Amino acid sequence: MTVKIFDTPEVQDFLNTVAGFDQAGGSERAKRIVHRLLADLYRLIDDFDVTPEEFWATIGLMNELGKGSQFGLLAPGLGFDHYLDMRMDAEDEARGLAGGTPRTIEGPLYVAGAPEAEGVARMDDGSDTDSEVMWLTGQVRDTDGRPVAGARVEIWHANAKGGYSHFDPSQSEYNLRRTIITDAEGRYRARSIIPSGYGVPEGSPTDRVLKALGRHGQRPAHIHYFISAPGHKHLTTQINLAGDPYTWDDFAFATREELLVEGRLIDDAAEAEARGLEGPFTEVVFDIELSRTEAPELQSRHKRPRALEQAAD
Numbered sequence: 001m002t003v004k005i006f007d008t009p010e011v012q013d014f015l016n017t018v019a020g021f022d023q024a025g026g027s028e029r030a031k032r033i034v035h036r037l038l039a040d041l042y043r044l045i046d047d048f049d050v051t052p053e054e055f056w057a058t059i060g061l062m063n064e065l066g067k068g069s070q071f072g073l074l075a076p077g078l079g080f081d082h083y084l085d086m087r088m089d090a091e092d093e094a095r096g097l098a099g100g101t102p103r104t105i106e107g108p109l110y111v112a113g114a115p116e117a118e119g120v121a122r123m124d125d126g127s128d129t130d131s132e133v134m135w136l137t138g139q140v141r142d143t144d145g146r147p148v149a150g151a152r153v154e155i156w157h158a159n160a161k162g163g164y165s166h167f168d169p170s171q172s173e174y175n176l177r178r179t180i181i182t183d184a185e186g187r188y189r190a191r192s193i194i195p196s197g198y199g200v201p202e203g204s205p206t207d208r209v210l211k212a213l214g215r216h217g218q219r220p221a222h223i224h225y226f227i228s229a230p231g232h233k234h235l236t237t238q239i240n241l242a243g244d245p246y247t248w249d250d251f252a253f254a255t256r257e258e259l260l261v262e263g264r265l266i267d268d269a270a271e272a273e274a275r276g277l278e279g280p281f282t283e284v285v286f287d288i289e290l291s292r293t294e295a296p297e298l299q300s301r302h303k304r305p306r307a308l309e310q311a312a313d
């Protein structure tokens, strides 16, 4: 039986009470946001004739998402991370700070406090001898093309099975996570292994939400970056390794044309030796352009819960 009660004075008064409008304490902003959120949901329940069974199944699902710390995984799947990026892009545009390498989503798998190195680092712990060796390098410049020496380039990526150290207990601490400080020419260099794409855990609450939408939870192979330097806008981004079947079908919507990088297989002993490597390797080059800004709040990453962040800062 379909009934419509949302627009009745009783429901509207009830919403005002629930949102605390008649209370002196609390936060005005919280009250207004909660009022709007509840009004939208109440109206949705009316419009779609949501049954008690559907409502309580959703509460159960949210409890499971929370128990598995999966809201950080579902959020990009529902486009929130990309939507916030679109808003920050628009803000940059409005401030005259557009340009430079584009941002894209951070994802939930950063861990603070990775070892720091000057100019060059080895990111893998050497335990995975079957994976392709990756030589990851690039130059950090400003938007006028001047090299940025002393920039902090934080890099993290998955292993060949799609797992991230810290979250995957089979890996050593900070495996495939490093902070590299650029040299006098703004260059960074890293030896690592080619990462694999990955998917949300099969059967997990996030997977169930995506399946209900007829979607998958796969991501293409990618490498995450934070780049910062005094006088420059902090950049959160990631690159995608070209040729992955999910490049343009990323469940987290992180792919951007400018961030697609083609690895180059180099099978030349002299080239390998010049980088301290043995045998063939894949070179991945990612140059980064940072916009200049004097605003301190734009020079560091925004706050959010991150693994070990408080312990490290």
Ligand SMILES: [Fe+2]
Pocket: 107, 109, 158, 222, 224
């Ligand atoms: Fe990732």
